[in-house]
Amino acid sequence: MTVFLGLPGQAAAAPEPLDLTVLYRGPLASCDYDCPYCPFAKRRDTPAQLRADRAALERFAAWAAGQRGDTLSLLFTPWGEGLVRSWYRRALAELSRLPHVRRVAIQTNFSCRTDWLADADLDTLAFWITYHPGQVTHERFLARCRELTALGARYSVGVVGEPEHLAPARRLRAELPPEVYLWINAADGRTYTDPEAAGWTALDPLFGYSRDPHPSGGRPCRTGESVVSVDGDGTVRRCHFVRPPLGNLYDGSYRAQLRPRPCPLPVCDCHIGYVHLETLPLYDVFAGGVLERIPYAPGRSAPGEAPV
Numbered sequence: 001m002t003v004f005l006g007l008p009g010q011a012a013a014a015p016e017p018l019d020l021t022v023l024y025r026g027p028l029a030s031c032d033y034d035c036p037y038c039p040f041a042k043r044r045d046t047p048a049q050l051r052a053d054r055a056a057l058e059r060f061a062a063w064a065a066g067q068r069g070d071t072l073s074l075l076f077t078p079w080g081e082g083l084v085r086s087w088y089r090r091a092l093a094e095l096s097r098l099p100h101v102r103r104v105a106i107q108t109n110f111s112c113r114t115d116w117l118a119d120a121d122l123d124t125l126a127f128w129i130t131y132h133p134g135q136v137t138h139e140r141f142l143a144r145c146r147e148l149t150a151l152g153a154r155y156s157v158g159v160v161g162e163p164e165h166l167a168p169a170r171r172l173r174a175e176l177p178p179e180v181y182l183w184i185n186a187a188d189g190r191t192y193t194d195p196e197a198a199g200w201t202a203l204d205p206l207f208g209y210s211r212d213p214h215p216s217g218g219r220p221c222r223t224g225e226s227v228v229s230v231d232g233d234g235t236v237r238r239c240h241f242v243r244p245p246l247g248n249l250y251d252g253s254y255r256a257q258l259r260p261r262p263c264p265l266p267v268c269d270c271h272i273g274y275v276h277l278e279t280l281p282l283y284d285v286f287a288g289g290v291l292e293r294i295p296y297a298p299g300r301s302a303p304g305e306a307p308v
Helices: 047-066 086-096 114-120 138-151 163-176 194-201 207-211
Strands: 019-026 071-076 099-107 125-128 154-160 182-185 228-231 235-239 242-248
Touching: 019 125, 019 235, 047 086, 071 163, 086 099, 086 114, 086 125, 138 154, 154 163, 163 194, 163 228, 182 207, 194 207
Parallel strands: 019 071, 019 228, 071 099, 099 125, 125 154, 154 182
Antiparallel strands: 228 235, 235 242
16 A cells, blocks of 8 residues: 655645554453453453553544544454443443444344443444353343344354254254354364364354364465454554454554455454355355344345345
8 A cells, every 4th residue: 555645745645545454452352251262261350451552442432433534444353341341331322323333243142231222322232142151141141132033133152062052052043033143163172073163053043154263374364454453553464364464553564564465374263253254155145244243134125235
């Protein structure tokens, strides 16, 4: 990307408008759940750490609000649980109402209440919700899903594919509205036999994409061009899993580094990474719902539309 600086005495040209997907992950690492497969279970941030996370989030939200020349799609991917914090709920609601924000979504267990959604634009806001059996009762979780459905909120629901989760996932699938997508994430480090995989695929026809890591080294990926990740300090990287920085969000230095580039890692095994591989068809599979992990359905969007 070239920025025209002009002749001496002339003002520099304005940056070219971007259509950018941003994955934001601040310093928040505390969670209200105690999942045995998560290193952040029941972790408590100190008051100082929570203040730092709030300041970082509010700075990012202010940046996003100011990018009126660009079109933004925003996914919050906190290590901890964001929606139990008022500043996440407020930021999501405010960002959802901005005309240049196409989609704003968050990965969450949605243990929070739903009344704050009255301040949000539910055509823009969406949720990627994980159900954690053992941390919340089936009845309580299903009731929260029904609240979201009644409000007209966009959401997907999923579980981690641990053997003990299969029966709860089947029960959940039977009682969720049929239009709600139930996704299954392959458990870290677990190898699935064909019969085991068949059980999960019966619930999630797209489980095959999660079952095994995807070869990615040297293959084209949208990250670093139209998709970036940002941390609480504003450091921009092509994705959460590739560490070399592209620049900083707040001084604009990242913009000149946006360009097509192959993946430098041998494999990609996380949905928020491999969904952007150009060698996979997932932008068509999830057209209109890439950030919230909702597959394309006739009448909602069309394959080839911008991947919100």
